[in-house]
Amino acid sequence: MSRIAQRFTQLREQGRTALIPFVTAGDPRPETTVPLMHAMVAAGVDLIELGVPFSDPMADGPVIQRATERALAHGVSLTDVLGMVSRFREQDSETPVVLMGYLNPIEVMGYESFSRQAQAAGVDGALIVDLPPEEGHDLVATMKAHTLDLVYLLAPTSTDARIRRIGEVASGFVYYVSVKGVTGAGNLDTDAVAEKVGTIKSLIKLPVGVGFGIRDAETAALVAQVADAVIVGSAIVSRIESLAETPELIPGSITDFLAGLRGAIDVVDD
Amino acid sequence: MATYADKSHAQRMESDPGALYDLPDAQGHFGPYGGLFVPETLMHPLEELRLAYERCKADPAFQAEMDADLRDYVGRPSPLYHAERWSRELGGAQIYLKREDLNHTGAHKVNNTIGQALLARRMGKTRIIAETGAGQHGVASATVAARLGLECVVYMGEVDVARQEANVYRMRLLGARVVPVTSGSRTLKDALNEAMRDWVTNIDNTFYIIGTVAGPHPYPMMVRDFQTVIGREARAQMLERTGRLPDALVACVGGGSNAIGLFYPFIDDREVAIYGIEAAGEGIATGHHAAPLTAGRPGVLHGNRTYLMEDDNGQIIETHSISAGLDYPGVGPEHSWLKDSGRAKYDAVTDDEALAAFHHLTRTEGIIPALESSHALAYAHKLAPTLRPDQSILVNLSGRGDKDMHTVASRDGLVL
Numbered sequence: 001m002s003r004i005a006q007r008f009t010q011l012r013e014q015g016r017t018a019l020i021p022f023v024t025a026g027d028p029r030p031e032t033t034v035p036l037m038h039a040m041v042a043a044g045v046d047l048i049e050l051g052v053p054f055s056d057p058m059a060d061g062p063v064i065q066r067a068t069e070r071a072l073a074h075g076v077s078l079t080d081v082l083g084m085v086s087r088f089r090e091q092d093s094e095t096p097v098v099l100m101g102y103l104n105p106i107e108v109m110g111y112e113s114f115s116r117q118a119q120a121a122g123v124d125g126a127l128i129v130d131l132p133p134e135e136g137h138d139l140v141a142t143m144k145a146h147t148l149d150l151v152y153l154l155a156p157t158s159t160d161a162r163i164r165r166i167g168e169v170a171s172g173f174v175y176y177v178s179v180k181g182v183t184g185a186g187n188l189d190t191d192a193v194a195e196k197v198g199t200i201k202s203l204i205k206l207p208v209g210v211g212f213g214i215r216d217a218e219t220a221a222l223v224a225q226v227a228d229a230v231i232v233g234s235a236i237v238s239r240i241e242s243l244a245e246t247p248e249l250i251p252g253s254i255t256d257f258l259a260g261l262r263g264a265i266d267v268v269d270d
Numbered sequence: 271m272a273t274y275a276d277k278s279h280a281q282r283m284e285s286d287p288g289a290l291y292d293l294p295d296a297q298g299h300f301g302p303y304g305g306l307f308v309p310e311t312l313m314h315p316l317e318e319l320r321l322a323y324e325r326c327k328a329d330p331a332f333q334a335e336m337d338a339d340l341r342d343y344v345g346r347p348s349p350l351y352h353a354e355r356w357s358r359e360l361g362g363a364q365i366y367l368k369r370e371d372l373n374h375t376g377a378h379k380v381n382n383t384i385g386q387a388l389l390a391r392r393m394g395k396t397r398i399i400a401e402t403g404a405g406q407h408g409v410a411s412a413t414v415a416a417r418l419g420l421e422c423v424v425y426m427g428e429v430d431v432a433r434q435e436a437n438v439y440r441m442r443l444l445g446a447r448v449v450p451v452t453s454g455s456r457t458l459k460d461a462l463n464e465a466m467r468d469w470v471t472n473i474d475n476t477f478y479i480i481g482t483v484a485g486p487h488p489y490p491m492m493v494r495d496f497q498t499v500i501g502r503e504a505r506a507q508m509l510e511r512t513g514r515l516p517d518a519l520v521a522c523v524g525g526g527s528n529a530i531g532l533f534y535p536f537i538d539d540r541e542v543a544i545y546g547i548e549a550a551g552e553g554i555a556t557g558h559h560a561a562p563l564t565a566g567r568p569g570v571l572h573g574n575r576t577y578l579m580e581d582d583n584g585q586i587i588e589t590h591s592i593s594a595g596l597d598y599p600g601v602g603p604e605h606s607w608l609k610d611s612g613r614a615k616y617d618a619v620t621d622d623e624a625l626a627a628f629h630h631l632t633r634t635e636g637i638i639p640a641l642e643s644s645h646a647l648a649y650a651h652k653l654a655p656t657l658r659p660d661q662s663i664l665v666n667l668s669g670r671g672d673k674d675m676h677t678v679a680s681r682d683g684l685v686l
Contacts, residue, residue, distance in 0.1 A: 055454060055585040056571060058463040059309040059470065065453050077583035103307060103570045105584035130307045130570065134297060155311035157473065162314065180311055181471040 003096040003124045004149050004172035007046055008207045008228065016269045017224040019044065019262055020209060021254075022100060022233030024051035024067035025084055026076030028244035034087045039251035041095050043258040049127070049231065052081050052101030059129045061184035063234040066241060078105040078114070082121040089122035096124040098151055098172070103131045111139050115146040125149030125172045133169045140169055154200060154208075156180050156192070167204025173229060176200060176210045184234030188213035190222040197226045217264035224268040232261060291537045293607065298487020298574075301610065303603035306486045308573045311470050320488040322393050327495070332388065339384050340499060343417070344374045346381075348500075350507035351667075356634045363517065363657035365650055367637070367667040368504045370528065377640065377669030378500060378528045379410035383479055385496035387414035390477035397421040397476045401465040403430055403458035403524070404595035404642065405437025406669055407481030412446035422446040425464040427457035430594045437673050455588040458598045462572050482525025483602030486573030490602050497531025504664055505535050516664040517657060518543040522645040523563065523616065524596035526605045528668035537613060546605060547649045549591035550618035560589035562601050563609050563616040576603040592621035592677065593641035595669075623648040625681065628671065640669035641677065 001009070011018050021040050025033050037048055053071040057064060078101075085097050099118070106114045106128065118126070125148055131139065133152065140150050149172030154163060157180065166174065178193045179185045193210060200208050210223045211231030220230050236254055243249045293300045306316060326332040340346040349369045357365045370378040383400075390398055398420050402408030408424040415422035424441055428450040431438055441448050454460035462485075469478040483490045483497070508516050519536060521529035523546040536542045551559035559565065562577040569578040571586060579587050579599040591597045608614035619627075624641060627648035632638045639647060643666070650665045657663070671678070679686050 053585075055587075056459060056463050058466040058572070061467070062453075069453075072585065077585075079583070104578075104580065104586070107569050107575075108580065108582070108584035129309050130573070132306060132308065132310060132313050134313075135305050135307055153310040155309070155313075157311050157314040159314055162310075166310075177309075177311060180473050182467045185471065 002147060002149055002172065003094070004047065004098070007096050008173060011046060011228070017227065017265050018046040018209070018229035019258065019265055020047045020049055020229050020231040021045050021236050021258060022049040022051060022231060023236060023240065024053060024064060024071050025081040026053060026071030026074055027067040027237070027240055028070045028247055030074050030076055030080060032247045032250060033084050036251050036254060037088050038091065039255050040258055041092060043255040044262040045258060047096040047098065047229070049098050049100045049233070050081060050085065052078055052099050052105060054102040054105060057102065059182055061182040061234060063184045063238045063241065067237045070244065078109055082117050082123065085121040085123050097122065099123055099126045101128065103128050106139070111142040115142045115148055118148055119146040123148065125151050127151040127153065127175060129153065133166055136169065151175055153177055156196060160199070160203060163200055163203045167206060170206055173207040173209050174200065174204065175231065176208055176227070177212045178210050178223070179213045181212065183212055185213050188219055193223065194226040217260045220261045221264040221268050224265040230261070230265055293604065294487065294491050298491065300604045300607035302568070303576050303606040304487060304490055304574050306573065307570050307575065308486045309470060311473065312486070315473050316486055316488070323389060323488055323492050326389055326392060332392070335388060336385055339388070340381065344380050344384065345372065346499065347503045347507070348372050350504060350511060352511070353635050356631065357654065359634060360651065360654040362654040362659065363661040363663045364659065365654055366508065366516065366662060366664045368500060368532065368664060370500060370666060370668045371637070371639065371643070371670035375406070375410045375413050376672060377406040377410070378497060378531060379407045379481060380413065381499055381531070382481065382493050382496040382527060383407070383410040383414045386477070386479040386492070387418055387420065390420065390479070391418055393477065395475055395477035397423070397472065398479050399423045399425070399465050399468050399476055400479045400481060401425045401458065401461040402481065403427070403461070403597055404593065405430065405434040405441070405673060406595060408446070408448070409437050409440050409444070411479050411481070412441040412444035415446060416444045423468065424448050425451050425461040425468070427451050427455070427461050429456045430458065430461070433677060434594055434673060435676070457589070458594070459572070459586065459600070482527040483530050483604060484525045484572055484574060484576070484600055490574065490604055493527050494530045494534060494604065497527050498534045500528065500531035500666065501533060501535035504532060508662070508664060512662060515539055515542050517661040518545060518653060518663045520545045520547060520646045520650045520653065520663060521666040522547050522596060522642050522668065523601060523605060524549070524560070524598050524642065525600070526602040528666050530602060530604055532664070532666045533608070533614060544608070544614040545649060545653070546614055546616045547645045548616060548618040549593060549596035549645060550620045551590040551592070553620055554618060558590040559618065560591040560597050560599065561618040562599060563605060564618045568606065571600050574603045576600050576606045577609070592624060593645070595640070595642040596645065617649060619645050619648040625678070627651055628678065637667070638671035639667055640671050641674045643668045
């Protein structure tokens with residue numbers, strides 16, 4: 001069983017909802033990321049999504065665009081991100097790590113080379129924003145051969161037929177994009193999310209994470225009522241941005257924020 | 271890239287050179303290029319767009335409406351002009367210019383925006399968005415939006431807003447909101463990113479009019495289909511005027527919509543040589559250019575797999591061209607396929623060569639070309655003397671140079 005599947009099985013047995021933070025690797029500096037990952041684990045997160053910087057992040061809002069630009073200013077590449085995961089694994093062999101990014105850096109590295117290096121680094125899966133299942137078969141096959149999960153997005157616009165199809169090829173979990181929009185968008189309609197997540201759960205068996213638009217303990221708690229995982233990105237990244245000039249303060253600030261979310265989610269689970 | 275390649279078409283073309291060209295396939299692939307590389311939120315809307323487009327394509331009423339607009343509003347057919355004085359001076363082939371510069375709004379762009387705006391209306395969309403580089407596509411989009419009473423938002427890189435002030439003002443006069451894009455390199459590619467972000471957010475009421483033959487399927491096919499009016503007319507005009515097909519076609523390639531519009535109706539005419547001309551900027555060797563087919567390699571950007579300008583880590587690199595309309599790090603996927611299959615040849619000319627051609631045509635024929643089109647003219651200038659006077663070259667004069675007065679003047683140290 002993959003590390004991701006194992007983690008969701010444990011959570012289900014404990015009746016808990018996963019908390020998944022997203023941070024852009026190398027933001028604001030390359031050396032910030034690994035200590036931040038450990039701090040987030042200490043704050044009670046269950047899985048980490050690590051953003052791979054790409055020059056043209058067309059699905060991201062301004063907050064993550066700026067994080068990407070900060071990381072790219074230090075030349076952070078996919079190879080560097082794999083190195084960060086390797087270093088993280090020196091002290092943590094349990095917390096699953098999923099890379100989130102765009103296809104082109106993987107295309108340039110080559111599917112086989114990427115899969116082999118990611119497995120060796122201790123990566124558990126990848127979510128590639130601009131790779132729908134229609135174009136993903138070659139990469140899915142290569143990643144599966146290296147025991148990597150390919151996590152897919154589902155959206156408010158996904159039809160039942162698409163949800164079923166994605167359920168057949170996705171592994172680990174699926175990531176429901178709760179709003180029509182880019183990362184960091186506002187106005188989460190929790191009733192609409194509950195309805196769509198219900199539909200998704202009736203059609204596929206994988207755990208369902210919900211992200212985009214979750215910014216505080218209140219929205220996290222609302223989403224935790226219906227989802228298997230609460231995914232928080234821009235709200236963390238904007239805190240990192242505000243401390244970009246004093247990176248030594250970042251782990252503490254993010255730990256406090258995540259502890260608040262963790263508490264709110266656990267209240268729901270109890 | 272061969273591992274991802276769908277070789278079936280290539281193999282068929284090899285075994286039967288007479289086989290008719292019929293790309294893309296049902297999933298939008300031109301061999302290994304093209305396809306649909308977008309976030310999940312856009313997948314169903316793109317499927318709806320494809321179905322709506324296919325219905326319109328088969329609907330005689332839609333085609334009639336489109337034809338009437340192209341005739342009465344755009345002014346088609348555009349003339350075919352024999353540049354006799356220029357041809358004589360070069361002492362080789364006869365050069366014919368397809369006068370897309372005489373279209374309403376001054377370039378070929380309007381052929382496509384007319385089609386997409388009519389489609390938007392049929393789909394019940396009330397708001398259109400567009401990206402623009404030189405501003406020609408933005409103007410053409412704002413124009414059709416004004417005519418159909420649709421709300422229009424145009425995304426334009428901050429750098430391009432500064433170098434194309436006149437077009438920004440034209441768009442505003444036409445009632446469009448021009449949004450300067452400040453992310454990334456602040457040029458056309460970033461405007462495209464921003465338009466995609468708007469579209470994914472406002473998908474219910476918004477139609478995204480992409481201005482070139484790039485983006486996710488069905489855009490490369492749909493924009494090509496709308497632009498092939500150029501090649502269909504030019505092919506008939508050449509036959510009528512000269513009794514035979516041209517020996518060579520030349521068009522500039524940024525995203526490549528004017529080029530594919532000219533080339534497509536000639537692809538099965540094997541005796542016609544096809545040349546697509548990219549922007550070599552300050553020279554290919556300097557790295558300051560916008561020539562992915564000449565000096566790039568395949569990758570995935572803006573919804574399709576195609577030749578790109580990228581670094582060793584897969585990051586898209588900044589491009590340079592004197593012409594804003596060619597300043598793009600990718601290219602339509604069909605051009606990538608035409609390059610690999612050998613059916614078309616791609617080359618690049620520098621800023622200086624394009625400027626020389628700009629001045630040359632202006633003084634010899636009394637036609638002021640767009641800087642984009644000047645790249646095609648510069649190549650024709652090199653090609654013509656290598657051919658005989660009984661041979662002919664058909665150049666797509668894709669736009670007029672009015673918008674470029676400030677750029678050209680500043681090269682001469684003048685401020686207008």
